[in-house]
Structures are given as C-alpha cells and as structure tokens.
Amino acid sequence: MSMNDTPAAEMMLLAGKQAQIAWRRSTRARRVSLKIDPCAGGVVITLPPRASRRTGLALLRDHENWVAARLAALPQAQMIAAGQMIPVCGEPHLIVAVPSGRGGAWIEERMIKVAGSPEFLSRRVSDALRQMAGRRFAELAMEKAQTAGVRPKRVRVKDTRTRWGSCAPDGTLMFCWRLIMAPDFVQDYVVGHEVAHLRHMNHGPRFWALTEQLTPHREAAGSWLDAHGQALLRIG
Ligand SMILES: [Zn+2]
Numbered sequence: 001m002s003m004n005d006t007p008a009a010e011m012m013l014l015a016g017k018q019a020q021i022a023w024r025r026s027t028r029a030r031r032v033s034l035k036i037d038p039c040a041g042g043v044v045i046t047l048p049p050r051a052s053r054r055t056g057l058a059l060l061r062d063h064e065n066w067v068a069a070r071l072a073a074l075p076q077a078q079m080i081a082a083g084q085m086i087p088v089c090g091e092p093h094l095i096v097a098v099p100s101g102r103g104g105a106w107i108e109e110r111m112i113k114v115a116g117s118p119e120f121l122s123r124r125v126s127d128a129l130r131q132m133a134g135r136r137f138a139e140l141a142m143e144k145a146q147t148a149g150v151r152p153k154r155v156r157v158k159d160t161r162t163r164w165g166s167c168a169p170d171g172t173l174m175f176c177w178r179l180i181m182a183p184d185f186v187q188d189y190v191v192g193h194e195v196a197h198l199r200h201m202n203h204g205p206r207f208w209a210l211t212e213q214l215t216p217h218r219e220a221a222g223s224w225l226d227a228h229g230q231a232l233l234r235i236g
Contacts, residue, residue, distance in 0.1 A: 020042030043060070154171075182228070
C-alpha cells in the first residue's frame with residue numbers, strides 16, 4: 001500500500017468524539033466503503049485503486065452519526081494483564097503473575113498463572129489459550145467427525161476477526177482461538193457447524209439436519225455470539 005496522501009491510521013473527531021480511522025487501499029474494491037473494526041475499536045475506510053482520500057472522507061462525514069453510534073456501542077477493550085479477569089470456557093479466570101515460576105502460562109483453579117517477566121505476560125496468556133483452543137477444538141472436531149462419518153484434513157486455530165470458524169474445500173477446519181473464552185455450548189455448536197460443512201458445503205436443509213445431529217446448541221450459541229461475540233474480539 002503506497003499512499004502519499006493517506007496515513008494508515010489517524011485520529012479524527014466524529015460527532016464530537018475521538019475516533020480511530022484506518023485507511024486501506026484495495027485493488028479488489030469496487031467502491032469506497034466503511035466498516036467498523038471491533039478489535040481496533042475504530043472505523044476502516046477502504047478505497048478502490050483510483051478513489052481519493054477526499055471521497056472516503058465524504059462518505060465518512062455522510063455516515064458520521066451512524067459510525068459514532070456503532071463505535072460507542074462497542075464493548076470496552078479489555079487488557080490481558082495481572083489482576084484482570086478473562087473468561088475461559090465461559091468462566092471468569094483471574095490472571096496472576098508468578099514471576100519466579102517456569103513454563104509460560106497455565107490454568108489452576110479459576111486462575112491463569114503466568115511465569116516470567118511482566119512484559120511478556122499478555123503474550124504468554126494468549127499463547128496458552130491458543131494452544132488450549134487448538135487441542136480442544138481438534139478433539140471436539142474429531143469426535144463429531146466420527147459421528148458424521150467424515151474426516152477433517154486438519155484443524156487449525158487463528159486470530160480471525162470476521163468468523164468463528166470455517167471449512168475449506170480441502171477439508172481444513174479453522175477456528176478463531178478466542179472461541180476458547182466462550183462457554184462450552186458455544187464451542188460445541190461452532191465446531192459442529194464446521195464439521196457438518198465437511199459433508200455439505202452449503203447451508204441447505206441437509207446441512208442443518210446434520211448440524212442438529214452433531215450439536216443441540218444452535219439457537220443458544222447463536223444468540224450468545226450475537227450478544228457477547230464482539231467482546232471476545234476486544235480482549236488482549
Ligand atoms: Zn456455515
């Protein structure tokens with residue numbers, strides 16, 4: 001991305017409040033667009049190759065109140081730091097620094113204990129949760145795949161921002177590691193949903209019938225993610 005006139009990110013007043021604006025240039029974009037980024041807590045303006053910054057700003061001004069309202073409605077960002085609580089499988093866990101300890105981060109009772117120097121604490125916690133997510137989702141996916149009579153090629157976890165899980169045509173299942181913070185029934189549904197895609201690469205009636213067979217939590221998990229999903233993206 002090379003733009004002399006457009007910094008990658010900047011602060012701007014929107015409806016009287018400071019807001020973070022990030023600029024993106026996309027060769028695939030057909031028109032200028034605005035998107036709320038729940039992780040950064042800001043707005044992203046995407047410009048097609050020949051659109052000017054001025055066009056982007058005009059669109060932003062046209063939708064200033066909408067953007068400001070959406071930003072104000074975002075859950076608060078939550079830092080991963082000693083003394084903070086973050087959920088693991090839906091249960092709040094206190095983050096406790098153990099400077100003299102060895103071995104990264106581990107879960108004990110309702111605590112996440114973190115060894116080593118404080119500057120790496122946040123990284124150690126997210127690494128540990130990521131590993132836990134990788135193990136757990138792989139196990140759950142294998143179990144459900146067996147029920148469905150299918151076989152994932154592999155199971156991966158990533159820090160995805162737009163989807164909780166996906167199923168690639170080659171049979172690779174991918175899950176957002178942050179899902180490990182959601183309650184078990186939500187994890188169960190997302191994994192069941194993606195495993196069902198190994199058989200049906202669509203959202204047709206047969207796909208849903210199989211999903212129901214693999215997990216009873218479709219409705220509850222859907223409403224939980226609608227209500228709390230964004231908050232998970234703002235942790236870290
Ligand atoms: Zn789907």
